[in-house]
Amino acid sequence: xxxxxxxxxxxxxxxxxxxxxxxxxxxxxxxxxxxxxxxxxxxxxxxxxxxxxxxxxxxxxxxxxxxxxxxxxxxxxxxxxxxxxxxxxxxxxxxxxxxxxxxxxxxxxxxxxxxxxxxxxxxxxxxxxxxxxxxxxxxxxxxxxxxxxxxxxxxxxxxxxxxxxxxxxxxxxxxxxxxxxxxxxxxxxxxxxxxxxxxxxxxxxxxxxxxxxxxxxxxxxxxxxxxxxxxxxxxxxxxxxxxxxxxxxxxxxxxxxxxxxxxxxxxxxxxxxxxxxxxxxxxxxxxxxxxxxxxxxxxxxxxxxxxxxxxxxxxx
Amino acid sequence: xxxxxxxxxxxxxxxxxxxxxxxxxxxxxxxxxxxxxxxxxxxxxxxxxxxxxxxxxxxxxxxxxxxxxxxxxxxxxxxxxxxxxxxxxxxxxxxxxxxxxxxxxxxxxxxxxxxxxxxxxxxxxxxxxxxxxxxxxxxxxxxxxxxxxxxxxxxxxxxxxxxxxxxxxxxxxxxxxxxxxxxxxxxxxxxxxxxxxxxxxxxxxxxxxxxxxxxxxxxxxxxxxxxxxxxxxxxxxxxxxxxxxxxxxxxxxxxxxxxxxxxxxxxxxxxxxxxxxxxxxxxxxxxxxxxxxxxxxxxxxxxxxxxxxxxxxxxxxxxxxxxxxxxxxxxxxxxxxxxxxxxxxxxxxxxxxxxxxxxxxxxxxxxxxxxxxxxxxxxxxxxx
Numbered sequence: 079x080x081x082x083x084x085x086x087x088x089x090x091x092x093x094x095x096x097x098x099x100x101x102x103x104x105x106x107x108x109x110x111x112x113x114x115x116x117x118x119x120x121x122x123x124x125x126x127x128x129x130x131x132x133x134x135x136x137x138x139x140x141x142x143x144x145x146x147x148x149x150x151x152x153x154x155x156x157x158x159x160x161x162x163x164x165x166x167x168x169x170x171x172x173x174x175x176x177x178x179x180x181x182x183x184x185x186x187x188x189x190x191x192x193x194x195x196x197x198x199x200x201x202x203x204x205x206x207x208x209x210x211x212x213x214x215x216x217x218x219x220x221x222x223x224x225x226x227x228x229x230x231x232x233x234x235x236x237x238x239x240x241x242x243x244x245x246x247x248x249x250x251x252x253x254x255x256x257x258x259x260x261x262x263x264x265x266x267x268x269x270x271x272x273x274x275x276x277x278x279x280x281x282x283x284x285x286x287x288x289x290x291x292x293x294x295x296x297x298x299x300x301x302x303x304x305x306x307x308x309x310x311x312x313x314x315x316x317x318x319x320x321x322x323x324x325x326x327x328x329x330x331x332x333x334x335x336x337x338x339x340x341x342x343x344x345x346x347x348x349x350x351x352x353x354x355x356x357x358x359x360x361x362x363x364x365x366x367x368x369x370x371x372x373x374x375x376x377x378x379x380x381x382x383x384x385x386x387x388x389x390x391x392x393x394x
Numbered sequence: 395x396x397x398x399x400x401x402x403x404x405x406x407x408x409x410x411x412x413x414x415x416x417x418x419x420x421x422x423x424x425x426x427x428x429x430x431x432x433x434x435x436x437x438x439x440x441x442x443x444x445x446x447x448x449x450x451x452x453x454x455x456x457x458x459x460x461x462x463x464x465x466x467x468x469x470x471x472x473x474x475x476x477x478x479x480x481x482x483x484x485x486x487x488x489x490x491x492x493x494x495x496x497x498x499x500x501x502x503x504x505x506x507x508x509x510x511x512x513x514x515x516x517x518x519x520x521x522x523x524x525x526x527x528x529x530x531x532x533x534x535x536x537x538x539x540x541x542x543x544x545x546x547x548x549x550x551x552x553x554x555x556x557x558x559x560x561x562x563x564x565x566x567x568x569x570x571x572x573x574x575x576x577x578x579x580x581x582x583x584x585x586x587x588x589x590x591x592x593x594x595x596x597x598x599x600x601x602x603x604x605x606x607x608x609x610x611x612x613x614x615x616x617x618x619x620x621x622x623x624x625x626x627x628x629x630x631x632x633x634x635x636x637x638x639x640x641x642x643x644x645x646x647x648x649x650x651x652x653x654x655x656x657x658x659x660x661x662x663x664x665x666x667x668x669x670x671x672x673x674x675x676x677x678x679x680x681x682x683x684x685x686x687x688x689x690x691x692x693x694x695x696x697x698x699x700x701x702x703x704x705x706x707x708x709x710x711x712x713x714x715x716x717x718x719x720x721x722x723x724x725x726x727x728x729x730x731x732x733x734x735x736x737x738x739x740x741x742x743x744x745x746x747x748x749x750x751x752x753x754x755x756x757x758x759x760x761x762x763x764x765x766x767x768x769x770x771x772x773x774x775x776x777x778x
Contacts, residue, residue: 093557109571221758221761223757226754351721354565369559
C-alpha cells in the first residue's frame with residue numbers, strides 16, 4: 079500500500095510539473111507579453127519600445143530559466159504580484175478560494191445525498207416504473223448545463239414575471255453572509271448538473287449488486303427488502319459512486335466558473351475569468367496551478383480510496 | 395395590430411416547422427417499415443426512449459437543414475421598434491409579419507435566431523466529435539493492443555490533458571492572442587491528420603496484398619483527405635469551400651483536443667479486453683498483421699459501446715460549444731449560436747426573459763435527445 083501511494087504521488091508530481099510548464103508556456107506567449115508591456119506602460123508603444131521593455135524586465139531570457147525562477151518562487155510561497163488587483167497573488171487566491179470552498183461545500187451537501195438516494199431508489203428495483211422515471215430524470219439533469227439551468231431557475235424563482243421571487247438572482251451579498259435567499263440559486267444550479275451523473279453511476283452499481291448471489295441468499299433467508307438494501311447491498315454499491323464523486327471536482331470547476339459569472343459571486347471562478355480577461359499573467363498562472371492541483375489531489379484520493387474500499391483489488 | 399396570444403403563437407410556430415414535421419414523419423415511417431433490415435438502427439424502433447431521443451435529434455437536424463423555410467426573418471436583421479418586443483408582437487404597420495418569440499435587445503427575431511442557432515451547433519459538433527474519435531481510435535487501439543512502453547507514454551499524455559480543467563484550457567487556447575501564434579495551427583496539423591491516417595491504415599491493412607485495388611482506395615482517401623486537411627489546418631487551399639476563420643479553427647481544435655483523450659481511454663480499455671478473444675488469436679495464427687487485427691477484427695467488435703459514447707460525446711460537445719459561447723469566446727460576436735444568445739439574453743433576464751429562454755430550451759432538448767438516443771442504443775445493443 080505505501081508503495082502504491084508513493085508511485086501515485088510520483089506520477090502526480092510529474093503531471094503537475096508538466097502541466098504547470100504548459101500553462102507557463104501558454105501564458106507567456108509573445109502576444110500576451112506584448113499586451114502586458116502595453117498595459118504596464120502605454121498603449122501606443124512602438125514595437126522597439128515593447129522589445130526593449132521586455133528585455134529590461136527579463137522576459138527575453140529562455141523560457142525554462144523563467145519557469146525555474148517562478149517554480150522556486152512557488153516553493154517559497156512567493157506567487158508574484160497581480161497586475162489587475164495590485165496585490166500579492168497568494169493572498170488574493172487564498173481569499174477567493176475560501177469563498178468558492180463555501181459554495182462547493184453546500185453544493186456537495188445538496189448534490190451527493192440526493193444523487194445517491196436517486197440512484198439507490200432507481201437501482202434497487204431495476205426495470206420498474208420508478209426506475210424508468212428516475213433514470214429519465216437523471217438523464218435530463220445531465221443534459222442541462224449550468225448556464226441553461228441557471229437562466230431558467232432565475233426566471234422561475236427570481237424574476238418579477240413569474241412572481242415567485244423566492245430567491246435573489248445575484249449572489250453578490252453572499253460574500254458577507256450566506257442566506258437561503260442569496261445562495262440557493264447558485265447551489266441548486268450547480269448541484270443539478272452533477273447530480274444526474276452520480277445518480278446514474280449509483281443506479282448501475284446498485285442494479286449490479288442486486289443481482290449478486292449473496293443478495294439472493296439473503297432474500298431466501300427471509301431478510302426483508304429494506305434490510306437487504308440498507309445492510310447488504312448499499313455498502314458494496316457505493317464503491318463505484320465514490321470514485322465518480324471525487325472525479326466530479328474537475329467538472330465542478332467549470333461549473334464554478336459558469337455559476338460565479340452567472341450569479342456574480344466573486345469567488346475563485348470569477349477570479350479566473352478576471353485574470354484571463356485582463357491578461358493578468360501571474361494571477362492566471364496561480365489560478366491554473368491551484369485548479370490543476372485540486373484535480374490531481376482528488377484523483378489521488380479517488381484512486382487510494384477505491385483501493386481501500388474494495389478489498390478485491392487491494393494491491394498485490 | 396394586437397399582439398398574438400400564446401395559443402396563436404404556438405399554432406404559428408407549429409406551422410412554421412411544417413417541413414421538419416414532414417421530414418420526421420417520412421423518416422420514422424421508412425425506419426419502422428424497414429426496421430428488420432436496419433440492424434442496430436432498426437432495433438432502436440423497439441425502444442420508446444430511443445425513439446424519443448432520435449426524434450429530438452432529427453428535429454434539430456431537420457431544423458438546421460430547413461432553417462431558411464422555418465425561420466421568418468434573417469437572424470441578423472434588426473427591425474426598428476422591435477427592441478425587446480414581447481412574444482407575438484407584430485411589426486409596426488404590418489398585419490402578417492410577427493416576432494413569434496419576441497425581439498432581443500438588438501431588435502432581432504428571437505425565434506429565427508434560435509432556428510439558425512441549430513446550424514452553428516450541428517455544423518461544428520459532429521465534425522469535431524468525429525475528429526476526436528478518429529484521433530482516439532488511431533492511438534487507443536495500438537496502445538491497448540501492444541501495451542508496453544508506448545501505452546505508458548500515450549496514457550500519461552492522455553491523463554495529462556484530462557487533468558487539465560476544460561474551462562482553463564479554453565481560456566488559455568481560445569483567445570484572440572492565441573490566433574497570432576502558430577499553436578492552433580500546430581495542434582490542428584497534428585489532430586486533423588488522424589482521420590486521413592485512420593482511413594489509409596484501414597484500407598492499407600486490408601488490401602496490401604492486392605495493389606490493384608489498394609491504389610484506388612488510397613487515391614480516394616488521400617486526394618480529398620489531404621485537400622481538406624491542408625484547407626482546414628493551414629488554410630492552404632485557395633479554391634476550396636474548406637476554410638476556417640482563425641477563431642473557428644481555434645474553437646474546433648480546442649474541442650477536438652479536449653475530447654480525444656477520453657475516447658483514447660475508452661478505446662484502449664476495449665482493445666485490452668477484446669485482444670484476449672479467440673478470434674483475435676485465430677487471426678494472429680493466420681498471420682494477419684497487427685493493424686489488420688486492430689482495425690478489422692477488434693474495431694468492428696467494439697462498435698456498440700463506441701456508437702453509444704459517440705452520442706453522449708456529441709451532447710457533451712454541444713454543451714462545450716455553448717459554454718464557449720456563454721463566455722463570449724464563441725464563433726463570432728454576431729452569430730446566433732445558442733450559448734451566445736443565452737449570454738446576451740441573461741443580462742436583462744429579470745425584465746425580459748424571452749430572449750434567453752428559447753435557446754436555453756433548444757439546447758436542453760438537443761442534448762437530452764442525444765442522451766436518450768445513447769440510452770436507447772445501449773439498451774438495444776445489450777439485447778444481442
